[in-house]
Amino acid sequence: MNKEERIIESAIEVFLEKGIEKATVSEIVKKAEIAQGTFYLYFDSKLSVMPKIAEVMVEKILEELSQNVDGESIEEEIKSVIDTIFNITKEYKSLTTLIYSGLTQTQYVGDWEKIYAPLYDFIEQLLIPRKNNGEIRETVNTAFISKILIGSIESLAEQMYLYDEASEENVIEYKEELFTFILKGLK
Amino acid sequence: MNKEERIIESAIEVFLEKGIEKATVSEIVKKAEIAQGTFYLYFDSKLSVMPKIAEVMVEKILEELSQNVDGESIEEEIKSVIDTIFNITKEYKSLTTLIYSGLTQTQYVGDWEKIYAPLYDFIEQLLIPRKNNGEIRETVNTAFISKILIGSIESLAEQMYLYDEASEENVIEYKEELFTFILKGLK
Amino acid sequence: MNKEERIIESAIEVFLEKGIEKATVSEIVKKAEIAQGTFYLYFDSKLSVMPKIAEVMVEKILEELSQNVDGESIEEEIKSVIDTIFNITKEYKSLTTLIYSGLTQTQYVGDWEKIYAPLYDFIEQLLIPRKNNGEIRETVNTAFISKILIGSIESLAEQMYLYDEASEENVIEYKEELFTFILKGLK
Amino acid sequence: MNKEERIIESAIEVFLEKGIEKATVSEIVKKAEIAQGTFYLYFDSKLSVMPKIAEVMVEKILEELSQNVDGESIEEEIKSVIDTIFNITKEYKSLTTLIYSGLTQTQYVGDWEKIYAPLYDFIEQLLIPRKNNGEIRETVNTAFISKILIGSIESLAEQMYLYDEASEENVIEYKEELFTFILKGLK
DNA sequence: GATGAATGAGGCTTCATTCAT
DNA sequence: CATGAATGAAGCCTCATTCAT
Numbered sequence: 001m002n003k004e005e006r007i008i009e010s011a012i013e014v015f016l017e018k019g020i021e022k023a024t025v026s027e028i029v030k031k032a033e034i035a036q037g038t039f040y041l042y043f044d045s046k047l048s049v050m051p052k053i054a055e056v057m058v059e060k061i062l063e064e065l066s067q068n069v070d071g072e073s074i075e076e077e078i079k080s081v082i083d084t085i086f087n088i089t090k091e092y093k094s095l096t097t098l099i100y101s102g103l104t105q106t107q108y109v110g111d112w113e114k115i116y117a118p119l120y121d122f123i124e125q126l127l128i129p130r131k132n133n134g135e136i137r138e139t140v141n142t143a144f145i146s147k148i149l150i151g152s153i154e155s156l157a158e159q160m161y162l163y164d165e166a167s168e169e170n171v172i173e174y175k176e177e178l179f180t181f182i183l184k185g186l187k
Numbered sequence: 188m189n190k191e192e193r194i195i196e197s198a199i200e201v202f203l204e205k206g207i208e209k210a211t212v213s214e215i216v217k218k219a220e221i222a223q224g225t226f227y228l229y230f231d232s233k234l235s236v237m238p239k240i241a242e243v244m245v246e247k248i249l250e251e252l253s254q255n256v257d258g259e260s261i262e263e264e265i266k267s268v269i270d271t272i273f274n275i276t277k278e279y280k281s282l283t284t285l286i287y288s289g290l291t292q293t294q295y296v297g298d299w300e301k302i303y304a305p306l307y308d309f310i311e312q313l314l315i316p317r318k319n320n321g322e323i324r325e326t327v328n329t330a331f332i333s334k335i336l337i338g339s340i341e342s343l344a345e346q347m348y349l350y351d352e353a354s355e356e357n358v359i360e361y362k363e364e365l366f367t368f369i370l371k372g373l374k
Numbered sequence: 375m376n377k378e379e380r381i382i383e384s385a386i387e388v389f390l391e392k393g394i395e396k397a398t399v400s401e402i403v404k405k406a407e408i409a410q411g412t413f414y415l416y417f418d419s420k421l422s423v424m425p426k427i428a429e430v431m432v433e434k435i436l437e438e439l440s441q442n443v444d445g446e447s448i449e450e451e452i453k454s455v456i457d458t459i460f461n462i463t464k465e466y467k468s469l470t471t472l473i474y475s476g477l478t479q480t481q482y483v484g485d486w487e488k489i490y491a492p493l494y495d496f497i498e499q500l501l502i503p504r505k506n507n508g509e510i511r512e513t514v515n516t517a518f519i520s521k522i523l524i525g526s527i528e529s530l531a532e533q534m535y536l537y538d539e540a541s542e543e544n545v546i547e548y549k550e551e552l553f554t555f556i557l558k559g560l561k
Numbered sequence: 562m563n564k565e566e567r568i569i570e571s572a573i574e575v576f577l578e579k580g581i582e583k584a585t586v587s588e589i590v591k592k593a594e595i596a597q598g599t600f601y602l603y604f605d606s607k608l609s610v611m612p613k614i615a616e617v618m619v620e621k622i623l624e625e626l627s628q629n630v631d632g633e634s635i636e637e638e639i640k641s642v643i644d645t646i647f648n649i650t651k652e653y654k655s656l657t658t659l660i661y662s663g664l665t666q667t668q669y670v671g672d673w674e675k676i677y678a679p680l681y682d683f684i685e686q687l688l689i690p691r692k693n694n695g696e697i698r699e700t701v702n703t704a705f706i707s708k709i710l711i712g713s714i715e716s717l718a719e720q721m722y723l724y725d726e727a728s729e730e731n732v733i734e735y736k737e738e739l740f741t742f743i744l745k746g747l748k
Numbered sequence: 749g750a751t752g753a754a755t756g757a758g759g760c761t762t763c764a765t766t767c768a769t
Numbered sequence: 770c771a772t773g774a775a776t777g778a779a780g781c782c783t784c785a786t787t788c789a790t
Binding site: 020109113139154158162174 | 206208209281364
C-alpha cells in the first residue's frame with residue numbers, strides 16, 4: 001500500500017473511533033506509520049481527506065452491491081439493496097454521517113454529488129429494465145427515484161445502528177416495513 | 188432572552204457558519220455578547236450545547252408542522268409535511284447534519300432518539316386516523332413508517348439543498364416524485 | 375511591570391542573544407515568565423513586537439541625549455551626541471540593526487519614520503539656535519541635516535562595535551575624525 | 562550559470578521578497594530550479610549563503626562605482642558616488658540591511674569587514690590624490706573618512722528608499738544637502 | 749554530482765477552561 | 770451570577786536536512 005492509501009485507511013479508522021472533532025492528524029500518521037510531515041505531502045488538512053474517504057466508501061458500497069444484487073425480480077433486488085446498505089452502515093457505523101458532515105464543513109461540499117453519482121447510477125440501471133418490463137410503474141422517474149431510494153434506506157439504517165442501537169429483531173421488522181413501503185411505492 | 192437561550196441561538200449560528208470543527212466557544216460568546224466564563228455556567232463544553240440545539244430544532248419543526256399540516260386528506264397532509272421539512276432544511280441547511288454528527292461525537296448519541304421522538308409521534312398521529320378510515324393500507328406499521336417517512340424526506344431535502352444546490356424547478360420535480368412514491372407506498 | 379512591558383523587555387533580550395531568525399516566542403515568554411498564550415493577547419507574532427521595541431529604543435536614546443547634550447557650543451553638543459549614540463550602540467549592540475531588519479520584514483516598515491521622528495526632531499532643535507546665532511552655516515537645512523547626522527553617526531558606531539570589533543583606542547580616533555568631519559560639514 | 566551562482570541569485574531574490582525570517586530553502590531551490598538536496602552540496606544552511614551574497618553585492622557596487630566615478634574634480638566624484646549608492650540602494654532596497662542582519666545572526670559577522678574592504682579601499686583611492694593636490698583638507702584621514710562617507714550615504718539612501726518612501730524630488734533635495742555637507746566636511 | 753520523497757523536531761498558534769475580582 | 774485576563778496543553782504545520790536511488 002502506498003503512503004496516500006495508508007493515510008486514507010488510517011483516517012477512516014481514526015474518524016470512526018474519535019469523530020471528526022477529536023480526530024487528529026497526529027493520530028492518523030501514527031496509525032499509518034508515517035512521519036507527521038508526510039501527511040502534508042498528500043493532503044492539506046485533516047478534512048481534505050474526506051473526499052477521498054467518500055470515494056473509497058462509495059467504491060466499497062458499489063462493490064458490495066455488484067456482488068449481491070442480481071435478483072430475478074425487482075423484489076429480490078430491492079431486498080438485496082436494503083440488506084447491503086444496512087450491512088455496510090452497520091460495519092462502518094457513522095462513517096457516512098461523518099463524510100456528510102465532514103464535506104459540509106469544507107470547500108468540498110460540491111464534490112459529494114460527483115462522488116455519489118456512480119451509486120445513483122447503479123440503482124438507476126437496476127430500475128430501468130424493471131420499468132421496461134412493467135414490473136414497476138411506468139410513471140417512475142428512475143433518476144429521481146434512485147436518489148430517493150438510497151436516501152431512505154441509508155437514513156433508516158443510520159437511525160437503526162447509530163441512534164436507536166436497535167436490536168437485530170427490531171432491525172428485521174423495520175427492514176420489512178421499508179421493503180413493503182418501497183415496493184408499493186414503485187408499483 | 189436569557190443567557191442560556193442566547194448561547195443556544197449563537198451556537199446555532201456559529202455552527203452553521205463554521206461547522207462543528209471550526210466553531211469556537213470564543214465566537215459563540217462573542218455573538219451572544221456574554222463573557223467567556225459565563226458559557227461554562229450553562230454548558231460543559233461546546234458539544235454539550237448540541238442536545239439543546241436539537242431540542243430547539245425539533246420544536247421549530249413541530250411548530251411548523253402543527254401550523255401547516257391539517258389537510259382534509261392524506262394527500263394534502265403528506266404534501267404539507269414534505270413542504271415543511273423542505274422549507275426548514277432550506278432555511279437551516281446543514282443544521283440537521285451538524286446535529287447528527289455533533290451528537291455522534293459525544294456521549295449524547297443516545298439522546299437523539301428521545302429528542303426526535305415527538306416528531307415521529309406527530310407523524311404517527313397523522314397516520315393513525317388515515318389508517319383507521321382506510322385511506323392508507325391496513326398493513327402499515329405507523330410507528331415504523333413515521334421514521335421511514337421523515338428519514339426519506341429529510342435525506343432528499345438535504346441532497347437538494349446541501350449537495351446538489353438544486354434549482355427550485357428541480358426541487359419541485361423531485362418533491363412530486365417523492366410525493367407519488369410515498370403515497371403509493373402508503374396505499 | 376505589566377505583561378506587555380515584560381514581553382517587550384524579554385523580546386529585546388532574546389533578539390539580542392539569538393537574532394531575529396533564531397529568536398522564538400517560546401523563549402520570549404519563558405523569559406517574561408508568562409504563559410505561551412498570553413503573548414498572543416498582546417502581539418500577533420514575534421515580529422510585531424518590533425515597532426514597540428523601536429519605540430522603547432528611541433525613548434532610551436532620547437533620554438540619554440536629553441541628559442547629556444546641553445553644551446555651551448555646537449562643538450560640545452556634537453561631541454555629546456556622538457558619544458551618546460556610540461555608547462548606546464555599544465550597549466545595545468545589534469539592536470538597531472535588528473529593528474531595521476525586523477521592520478523591513480513586516481508590514482510595519484512605514485512605522486519606522488514615525489517612531490524615529492522625535493529623535494530627528496531633537497537634533498533639529500539643537501541645530502536651529504546654532505544656525506540662528508551663526509555657529510553653523512546659514513545654508514544648512516536643519517530637518518535634512520538631522521537625518522544625515524544621525525545616520526552617519528549610527529552607521530559608524532555600528533561599524534565599530536558590530537563588525538570591526540574595534541579597540542577602544544581605534545574608536546576614539548574614528549570619533550574624532552567623525553567629529554571634525556561633521557563640524558566642518560556644518561560650518 | 563552554474564548551480565552555485567543560481568542558488569545565490571535565487572537566494573537574493575527570495576531574501577528580498579520574504580526577508581530572512583520567512584525565506585526558505587525550498588523556495589530558493591524552486592526559484593533556482595534545482596533539487597532540495599542540491600542546495601546542501603553547495604551551502605551548509607540558508608544563512609551561510611549570506612557572505613556570498615555580500616560578495617556579489619559588493620562586486621556590483623564596485624563595478625558601478627568603477628564605471629561611473631571618474632570625475633575631474635572631487636565635487637564630481639562625490640556626486641557620482643552618492644548617485645551610484647543611491648541607485649543601488651533603490652534597486653536592491655533592503656538587501657544591504659538584510660546582509661547586515663543576516664551576518665549578524667551567524668558566525669560570519671567577522672567576514673563583513675573583509676568583504677566590504679575593497680569598497681572602502683576604492684573610496685580611499687579616490688580621496689588620496691585629492692588630498693595630495695589639496696582639493697580636500699590635509700587633516701583628512703582617508704581610511705577613516707572612507708568608512709564615514711559610505712556609511713552616511715548608505716544610511717541616508719536607506720532612509721529615503723526603505724522607510725520614508727520618499728518622492729524623487731525629495732530625494733534630490735536630500736542628496737544635494739548631503740553633497741554640500743560632505744564636501745564641506747572634506748574641505 | 750543530482751534528485752526529491754520522506755523525515756521529525758520544534759516553533760507557532762489556538763482555544764477550552766479556570767479563577768480572582 | 771458574571772466577568773475576561775490569563776493559562777498551558779496540545780494540535781497544526783513548516784521546513785531544514787537526510788539518504789536511497
